[in-house]
Amino acid sequence: MKEQELPNPGWGPLSALPGNPLMWVLILSEMLVFMAFFALFSSERAAQVALFDASQQRLDPLMGGLNTLVLLTSGLCVALAVEATAGQRIRRARQWLAAAMGLGVLFGVIKIIEYSSKFAIGITPDTNTFFGFYYGLTAFHFAHVLFGLALLGLVSWRTSLENVETAAAFWHMVDLIWILLYPLLYLLR
Secondary structure (H helix, E strand, C coil), X not given: CCHHHCCCCCCHHHCCCCCCHHHHHHHHHHHHHHHHXXXXXXXXXXXXXXXXXXXXXXXCHHHHHHHHHHHHHHHHHHHHHHHHHHCCCHHHHHHHHHHHHHHHHHXXXXXXXXXXXXXXXXXXXXXXXXXXXXXXXXXXXXXXXHHHHHHHHHHHHCCCHHHHHHHHHHHHHHHHHHHHHHHHHHHCC
16 A cells, blocks of 8 residues: 555554554553553462452452443444444444443443442452452553543544544454453453
């Protein structure tokens, strides 16, 4: 592909990526932060296997699985919004974005229910190292969900292909992080 045919000419390796290249810089930096947290989690888990295993069994993998399904479905809605925007079907794109936002809110509601059930039985971030990581990682991810919801709302109002692609890139990063968090926290033993 020639330089002038790229979505973002002049951005080197980011030139061929959809959306605003600055969003990709943010995504790459956020991925590095999460990877550092994952590495620290793994190191602590290796040092405290029994504690992490016992604590992990106090989580509900069905709730985490439901949230995975909800978040991935919202990612599909965002992808369909990009496709609709590219086809100049702005009303349809806004409908897909609204569906994605609704599912993003549902993700948050499920996460709050999960947090509430843990707090009700006295499990807090101070309970032990595992739950410190559980709350810290999932709350940090939840903050990204909230930021992503704000982005989706913004591009629903200012709908253009570049804007929707930019928000979609961020939302898909949120999906990816959860796909890594879910098995790390709920499943892997």
